[in-house]
Amino acid sequence: MRPSAWTLRTRLSLLLAALLLIACAGVGGASTVALRSFLLHRLDQQLDAAGNRYAIALEHSDQGADNAETSTIGQSAGTLGARVSAGTVTAAGVVPDANANINPNANATINPNANPNINPNANPSVNATVSAADRARLLTVAATTGRRSVAFPDLGHYRVLVLNGRDGDVLITGLPETGVHQTVAHVLLVETAVFAVVVVLVAGLGSLAVGSTLRPLRRMTATAGRIATLPLAGDPQLPERVEAPDDRTEIGTLALAVNHMLDHVEQSLNERHRSEERLRQFVADASHELRTPVAVIHSHSELIAQQSGPLPGQVSASLERIAAESTRMARLVDELLLLARLDAGQPLAQVDVDVSRLVLETVEDARLTDPTHRFDLSLPPEPLSVTGDPDRLRQVLVNLVGNARHHTPAGTRVTVSGRADSDGVLLEVHDDGPGIPQHLLPTVTQRFVRADKGRSRARGVPVADGASSGLGLAIVSGVVSAHRGRLSLDSRADGTTVRVWLPGPANP
Numbered sequence: 001m002r003p004s005a006w007t008l009r010t011r012l013s014l015l016l017a018a019l020l021l022i023a024c025a026g027v028g029g030a031s032t033v034a035l036r037s038f039l040l041h042r043l044d045q046q047l048d049a050a051g052n053r054y055a056i057a058l059e060h061s062d063q064g065a066d067n068a069e070t071s072t073i074g075q076s077a078g079t080l081g082a083r084v085s086a087g088t089v090t091a092a093g094v095v096p097d098a099n100a101n102i103n104p105n106a107n108a109t110i111n112p113n114a115n116p117n118i119n120p121n122a123n124p125s126v127n128a129t130v131s132a133a134d135r136a137r138l139l140t141v142a143a144t145t146g147r148r149s150v151a152f153p154d155l156g157h158y159r160v161l162v163l164n165g166r167d168g169d170v171l172i173t174g175l176p177e178t179g180v181h182q183t184v185a186h187v188l189l190v191e192t193a194v195f196a197v198v199v200v201l202v203a204g205l206g207s208l209a210v211g212s213t214l215r216p217l218r219r220m221t222a223t224a225g226r227i228a229t230l231p232l233a234g235d236p237q238l239p240e241r242v243e244a245p246d247d248r249t250e251i252g253t254l255a256l257a258v259n260h261m262l263d264h265v266e267q268s269l270n271e272r273h274r275s276e277e278r279l280r281q282f283v284a285d286a287s288h289e290l291r292t293p294v295a296v297i298h299s300h301s302e303l304i305a306q307q308s309g310p311l312p313g314q315v316s317a318s319l320e321r322i323a324a325e326s327t328r329m330a331r332l333v334d335e336l337l338l339l340a341r342l343d344a345g346q347p348l349a350q351v352d353v354d355v356s357r358l359v360l361e362t363v364e365d366a367r368l369t370d371p372t373h374r375f376d377l378s379l380p381p382e383p384l385s386v387t388g389d390p391d392r393l394r395q396v397l398v399n400l401v402g403n404a405r406h407h408t409p410a411g412t413r414v415t416v417s418g419r420a421d422s423d424g425v426l427l428e429v430h431d432d433g434p435g436i437p438q439h440l441l442p443t444v445t446q447r448f449v450r451a452d453k454g455r456s457r458a459r460g461v462p463v464a465d466g467a468s469s470g471l472g473l474a475i476v477s478g479v480v481s482a483h484r485g486r487l488s489l490d491s492r493a494d495g496t497t498v499r500v501w502l503p504g505p506a507n508p
Contacts, residue, residue, distance in 0.1 A: 008217075012210045017203035024195035032188050039180040043159045044147055046076070046175055052163055054081035054095065055171035080158055080174035082130070083165065084142040090169070092130040092138060094155070130155070142170040149177060157181065216251045219243055220258060227262070236269040238262050276343075284340035290333045298326035335471045338395075339447070342478040348389035352505060355384040355393070355418060355425050362397040363416050372410035375401075378417035384425045386502045392479045393502075399472040400429040400498050408433030420504075424485075427500045436491040444489065445477040476500070 003011075054075050075095045082092040130138075133153040141150050145162045152158060160174035220242045227238055241262060244255035301322040356379050363377050386393070397416075404414045408431050415430045436444060443449050448470035476498075480487045485502040 009207065009210050009214055013203060013207040016206040016210070017199055020199050020202050021195075024191075024199060028188065028191045028195060031191065032184060035187055036180065036184050039183060040149070040159060040177075043175055043177065043180060044161075047147065047159060047161045047173060050075055050079060050173060050175070052081075052161070052171045052173045054079055054093075055083060055163075055173050056165070057081070076175065078176040078178075080130075080155065080160070080172070080176075082135075082138045082142075082172040082174075083169055084138060084172065085165075085167070085169035087139065089130075089135045089138050092135055094130065138172060141172060145170075150174070213251075216243065216245055216255065220255065224258075232269060236266070236273065238266040238269075280340050280343045283336055284344070287333045287337035287340060291330070291337075294326055294330045294333060298323060298330065301326060332471070335475055338475060339471065339478060342475075342482055348392055348479075348482050350387055351390065353386050353388050353390045353393055355386055355427070355502070357383075358390070358394050358397055359416055359418055359427070362394065362401055365398075366401050366405060366414070370405050373405055373408070374411070374413045376413060376415040378415060380419055382420075384418050384420060385505055386425050386483070387505045388483045388502065389479075393483070396476050396479050396500065397427070397429075399476050400500075403472050403498075404429055404431040404433070404496070421501065424501055424503045427502070428497055430495060430497040432495040435493050435496050436489070438491075441489060441491060445473045445487065447471055447474040449473075 006014075077095055077097040079095040080092075081094075083090050131154040134155050137150065137152050141160060142162060145164060147159065147161050150158050150160050155176075157177040158174035159177055159180075160172055163171050163173075165171045223240050223242050227240055230236070230238065242255045242258045244259060245252045247253060247256055301319050305316070305319045305323070359377070359379060363375050366373070367375050401414065401416060404412070408414075412431050412433045416428070417430075418425060418427045420426075440449065477487050480500055480502070483502055485500060488499045490497045490499070
């Protein structure tokens with residue numbers, strides 16, 4: 001999973017663990033450096049206390065074995081002594097362990113033939129020999145006086161003190177750093193184990209603490225999810241509010257802001273609902289009041305046209321236009337009134353409807369009304385039935401076929417089909433006309449939306465026949481929704497298909 005998909009709890013827990021890990025690494029590193037410096041300082045103090053007696057004894061090894069033996073008195077096992085003169089290691093040795101005749105350092109190599117310059121009179125049990133590789137390293141160490149840490153090929157790591165001798169030579173005294181390295185490594189291992197346990201424990205406890213701190217956010221999320229499932233149509237109510245902790249905290253401030261937003265949204269939705277209700281009531285009242293004057297106009301125009309005696313040509317044409325427009329206006333008023341009733345949720349009739357019969361009658365009427373189009377029919381042998389309002393369902397079919405007829409050029413094939421589908425009936429009206437522009441598809445079922453440029457009056461369809469009121473598909477959508485059905489459109493350059501699914505009699 002990508003880090004961007006991690007939850008806030010995971011991010012905060014990992015951040016806490018990372019910061020603690022960095023802090024532990026810093027503390028461990030600082031303590032390790034401080035411990036090593038302290039141990040090296042103690043080693044330098046031991047070098048000062050040891051002095052250069054062992055190196056001086058090697059410088060004057062010709063004094064006999066007794067001098068070599070006494071030179072190791074008080075010297076710790078593993079002490080390195082060397083004398084360099086004229087670019088040559090004239091003498092070199094390591095104080096052996098009192099309990100063994102070998103160098104306790106694992107890297108020391110005892111080679112009796114490696115030091116040809118060793119005093120033959122010296123006691124071999126006192127001085128462990130130094131390998132040729134270590135003697136070569138002593139030459140480079142002798143180049144600079146002072147204290148420093150040196151890594152020998154065979155002897156290992158030493159803290160050495162380089163001083164100028166009294167005979168123009170260089171005396172080197174060294175103590176092994178093995179104890180320093182072992183102590184630092186042991187402390188570092190212990191610190192690593194302790195810090196690992198601390199990081200794991202703190203990360204676990206921190207995750208629990210972060211989860212507890214974020215619990216109000218989870219409650220806000222749950223509340224928002226429940227509010228999102230509430231229906232916002234009609235008269236919306238948002239009864240739930242987020243539990244607001246102390247408003248002095250960030251989460252408390254967020255909770256107050258969310259509650260304020262919910263109050264504002266609820267007020268806005270209620271105001272919108274009241275505004276829509278007023279508009280629906282106005283449309284219903286206006287439509288109802290307009291029916292009477294429109295009917296009167298239409299009646300008087302017909303009455304004048306039926307009067308005996310010839311009428312002037314212009315008067316006759318005007319009367320025809322008045323009759324046509326009054327008919328169109330009456331249809332528009334009826335459509336607006338129907339939409340207002342659908343918006344108000346007025347119940348429709350619930351009877352058994354023979355959909356096959358409605359489809360047959362609609363197609364036959366279309367063939368008689370418009371012989372310039374080709375109307376095909378596709379129905380199964382068994383009748384298709386639903387439960388609903390037969391008048392409204394007939395209007396759905398009439399509007400769909402009328403749209404296909406009015407918005408396509410002459411010669412267009414219109415196919416109306418129906419079949420049983422998913423415990424219901426699926427009706428399809430397909431035409432091979434120019435199609436609906438894609439940018440209009442999301443809004444084509446809204447009121448007063450016309451596909452004028454692609455499928456319209458620009459192709460020669462007269463406007464006086466009521467074909468382009470912009471309410472046809474809006475009525476279809478409203479009636480289908482009132483029957484708990486579904487409406488879908490699929491339009492391309494080579495045709496348009498409108499599908500209506502209606503629940504069967506067992507699923508009203």
